[in-house]
Amino acid sequence: MTNLKSAKLKGKNTYVNTSVAELIELAVKRGEGVFSDTGAFAVSTGKYTGRSPKDRFIVRDSITEDKINWGKVNLSIKEEIFDVLYNEVVEYLNKKDLFIFNGFVGSLGNYKIPIRVTCEYAYQAMFANQMFVRPTKDELSKHIPEFNIISAPGFKAKKGMDGINSEAFIIINFTKKVVLIGGTSYSGEIKKSVFSIMNFLMPQKGVLPMHCSANKGEKGDTTIFFGLSGTGKTTLSADLDRKLIGDDEHGWCNDGVFNFEGGCYAKVIRLDKEKEREIYNAIKFGTLLENVALDENRKPDYNCASVTENTRAAYPINYIENFDSDGFGKxxxxxxxxxxxxxxxxxxxxxxxxxxxxxxxxxxxxxxxxxxxxxxxxxxxxxxxxxxxxxxxxxxxxxxxxxxxxxxxxxxxxxxxxxxxxxxxxxxxxxxxxxxxxxxxxxxxxxxxxxxxxxxxxxxxxxxxxxxxxxxxxxxxxxxxxxxxxxxxxxxxxxxxxxxxxxxxxxxxxxxxxxxxxxx
CATH class of the missing domain: 3.90.228.20 (Phosphoenolpyruvate Carboxykinase; domain 3)
Structure with missing residues (x-):
């Protein structure tokens, strides 16, 4: 059985915690996307414009056997299959330039987990930088990742391989603390894989992980909003009269509510400038637009669903006018x-x-x-x-x-x-x-x-x-x-x-x- 420690990711050239401006510059040179008239960087994710639930697996082993709610949603896969794919992905990526983000998931010290996101594309490293908690210089100098997320969109699995359903795959291995993503360019797979990790780990620490947004008032009163896509979770929590703690993923511990992330991944189909001003104004340089149609003048057409209803904008939380820099509420x-x-x-x-x-x-x-x-x-x-x-x-x-x-x-x-x-x-x-x-x-x-x-x-x-x-x-x-x-x-x-x-x-x-x- 493969020892992951002996399989090293090297790459032709590696860019570690590169600035967003430089990542965008590299992405442009590499032909990964174009600028919109707002300054946001627009990309197409190709065949996969959303999550691929039938291609998400969890390695079934002694750690996960009795804990995971196995079934049609949580599909199991053998460790041997993971190891084969891991070796193939490493061999593939070692011929590529690699873009690495070292940071954290979780904004509260006791529950802050160091992660490393290694990407084939510069724009996905930009996504990770905007979406997760960015380290200080001191934190970066001491950073040792607890989990590694590896994204290789250009690598396609062999359909029919034992347990694999298509060319795309997202595999979480809790024993080896690796998430392996291949065959899909949709950045949401990176975000939601990390969320799944937190949803596995946090209850063991007495923390309720939540798919919710959260904000707080001037007196510190905190409100959380649960809701699936399209219910208004992001829109209703972005309120000029209240500070936004976060728009999607949080933990509720004995001290209060804390954001898992450092950014927002807003659905922008039919985005209205007047009704959703905070989100509209956040779409500027440093924001990543996924599958948003641009007209001949590169102006985003938020009403266009010709590619997908699941058009997205990823931006750091500080792009919202009234945000909470601590990512924490009572x-x-x-x-x-x-x-x-x-x-x-x-x-x-x-x-x-x-x-x-x-x-x-x-x-x-x-x-x-x-x-x-x-x-x-x-x-x-x-x-x-x-x-x-x-x-x-x-x-x-x-x-x-x-x-x-x-x-x-x-x-x-x-x-x-x-x-x-x-x-x-x-x-x-x-x-x-x-x-x-x-x-x-x-x-x-x-x-x-x-x-x-x-x-x-x-x-x-x-x-x-x-x-x-x-x-x-x-x-x-x-x-x-x-x-x-x-x-x-x-x-x-x-x-x-x-x-x-x-x-x-x-x-x-x-x-x-x-x-x-x-x-x-």
């Missing part, structure tokens, strides 16, 4: 779950008990709508455990129990906010106005909404406020907004049934959490 006062319900039946805002919070956390519900994915012609209920199933690689009950414990200790208020449709399903109703959603978020964060009168939803049992400052009263109860009330009643039961069917797969969840779900 224990949260408010927890917000975001869902984009395309069935048009979930309340725009509702208050959850601890058990309901755990139920909806495990469920991780949102909707896919036509146009976002091939084959989706009508709204499709999507359930992603813990609002990040592909990356939350332990058993769901591990994360849910940690969340329940943290809610008990912090006494945080939990709200479920629907950023999707009202007055009908997708195609009939309308998307809830962002201005209304912001009013509801602000009412939850300030605590004002707690003083309102609530009524229980007849099916989902969550508590709906009768009033919220700045939001028309009829909007707050979704049934009010449907012209055909009977059609609403049918649709809400249809969605409730999908919740129940999905929850059947969680066998190790306590009955009080199961009973917190829909009543019908």
């Amino acid at each position: 224990e949260p006062n408010t927890i917000i779950f975001l869902t984009a319900d395309a069935f048009g039946v979930m309340p725009p805002i509702s208050k959850l008990t601890k058990e309901q919070a755990m139920y909806h956390f495990i469920s991780g519900y949102t909707s896919k709508v036509p146009g976002t994915e091939r084959g989706v012609s009508e709204p499709k209920a999507t359930f992603s455990t813990c609002f990040g199933e592909p990356f939350m690689i332990l058993k769901p009950s591990v994360y849910a129990k940690l969340l329940g414990k943290k809610i008990d200790e912090s006494k945080a208020d939990v709200y479920l906010i629907n950023t999707g449709w009202i007055g009908g399903s997708y195609g009939e109703g309308q998307r809830i106005k962002l201005s209304y959603t912001r009013k509801m978020v602000n009412a939850a964060i300030s605590g004002k909404i707690k003083n309102e009168e609530f009524v229980e939803h007849p099916v989902f049992k969550v508590l709906m406020p009768k009033n919220c400052e700045g939001v028309p009263g009829e909007v707050l109860n979704p049934r009010n907004m449907w012209k055909n009330k009977e059609a609403y009643d049918v649709k809400v039961l249809e969605l409730a049934k999908r919740f129940k069917e999905n929850f059947k797969r969680f066998e190790d969840v306590s009955q009080d959490i199961v009973m917190a779900g829909p009543s019908k």
